[in-house]
Amino acid sequence: MPSWQNNNETSDADDDEYMNEYNSSNMQMEYFQTPDTVIDPSFCGLVVESDRKCILHRQRPGRFVAFEGTDTGRRFIGCATTDGVNCGILEWVDAPWPVILQRCLTKLWDMYHEENLGRVQDKDAHEIGVEKLKKELDSLGNQYSQLVDDVSKLFDYQDGQRSHDMDLTSQAINELKEKKHRLEEQAKIEVQMEKLKLKKEQRCILQSQADIIKNTRKAMKEIQVERDLLKEEKKKLEHVISELLKAGHGCKEKLDKIKEVVMEE
Structure with missing residues (x-):
């Protein structure tokens, strides 16, 4: 399996070294739209070690962990101001993820x-x-209001049939109230x-x-x-090559001695 620079597991000393590089005058800044982020207690807060500030907001940059697309989980230094302006400071701490992970x-x-x-x-x-x-509830409310108006007019016009009409009207009103209550x-x-x-x-x-x-x-x-296993294998191979080289030098010395004896005879 291929390996790459695993910046996500760097020590605190590595983080301090990076921040020193960030404070150097050679650090490049560019304007961009800050990606979405996720809270990570191990990498957060403002970069107080640096005097650099965002050109537009005049604020110190902050530490963030990206939570967007193929950069999810990557740490970066960015503009700490979230006012919707598409600008800021972008400096990635972690290298891009491998293609398969992306x-x-x-x-x-x-x-x-x-x-x-x-x-x-x-x-x-x-x-x-x-x-x-x-909308149905509003329609029923309008019907209810209209019905109340009609009932009032009916009471004024037909006093003799008030009792009978009141029963019918009350029943209709009760039904409407019940239906309105159910809808609510x-x-x-x-x-x-x-x-x-x-x-x-x-x-x-x-x-x-x-x-x-x-x-x-x-x-x-x-x-x-x-990666650790590959390093161990590399050390073993270097040791074997060293032993073979030592053995080769020993054989050469023996051949030289034999040649000297033959020349003397």
Whole structure:
């Protein structure tokens, strides 16, 4: 398996060395749109070791861990101001991930966006249904108001039939009130279900973020183990070559002595 510079597992001394390089006058800065980030307690906060500041915001840069596309898990130094302006300081601490890992990250993010798209479509469909229920509720409210007006007029016009009409009207009003109450209860239930669903989706997204970071770190550790094994094999091979060279020099000395004896005879 190929190896690469594993900057994600560098020691604190390496981080300090990098920050010294960051403070040097040769460090290049460029403007860009800062990628999304994820909280990492081991690499966060402002870069107080440097006096450099963002040209536009006049703020010190900060330490971040990217959480976007093929750069997920990579650490970088960036603009600490989040005001929506597409500018800042970008200096990657970690080297780009191997191609195969980038492909895996791309696949995971594609699956994540497809899942989010489906959830958004379901949410839109639910909002349309809720809006339809609200319109029906408003229509019933208008019908109820109109019915109350008609009843008032009816009472004024037909005093003799008030008792009979009141019974019919009261029944219709009660039915409308009952239907309105049912619709209101249904709308409340739908809203509560949507809130529970959104909370569940939020927990799933946070869990997915944690899993991606965990899997990335696990892959980094496995590659480091393989690099250590290759180093051990290289040391053994160098030792064998050294022994062979020593043996070759010994044979050459014996041949020289034999040649001297023959020449003397």
